[in-house]
Amino acid sequence: EVQLLESGGDLVQPGGSLRLSCAASGFTFSSYAMSWVRQAPGKGLEWVSAISGSGGSTYYADSVKGRFTISRDNSKNTLYLQMNSLRGEDTAVYYCAKDQRVGASSHDYWGQGTLVTVSS
């Protein structure tokens, strides 16, 4: 059974940093791209970032480029999102999602999300 468990969400001040983690199990982690998708309170889904199975290719939304860094440790079956220079508009539930192939694609499994709140 595929399981994705996010952690690391917290209350952080504007300008601060946070690192999210997503522990994956139930599939061959390195064979699939992984993504982060967020959802601000009461709003729609916003794709944030993706990384290929090997970690060699990364992709970012314009809204986070230069501030967020996606990475993965295939030996630990874990996906990360390093978030720097956080802003109020980054407040959201952050979902980790498994893609359907080694390159970025649709997301067939999702975690339950972790809440990031950026506020003073």
Place this chain on the structure above:
Amino acid sequence: EIVLTQSPGTLSLSPGERATLSCRASQSISSHLAWYQQKPGQAPRLLIFGATSRATDIPDRFSGSGSGTDFTLTIRRLEPEDFAVFYCQQYGSSPFTFGGGTKVEIK
């Protein structure tokens, strides 16, 4: 960036009726389109990928069609558990954007 426009914003229907949801891309994405369903307090669930292929365990009352810039999700006969918000997403070109969503509510 490819913009996805979903319509209508809200669809008010009764159980047993047919639902037709639209997703239009600002430029061609071939068939690199997915549809997701999201219920309150839950993570999204993949329904359709590759514009027309049903994901695992998705009932056949859900179907997707289209290619290029115009796509449709059809729910043949709405069941009570189908009422939710539906999103399309393109993965043809980064950033892999989502549409704004269509809420299907009980009339």
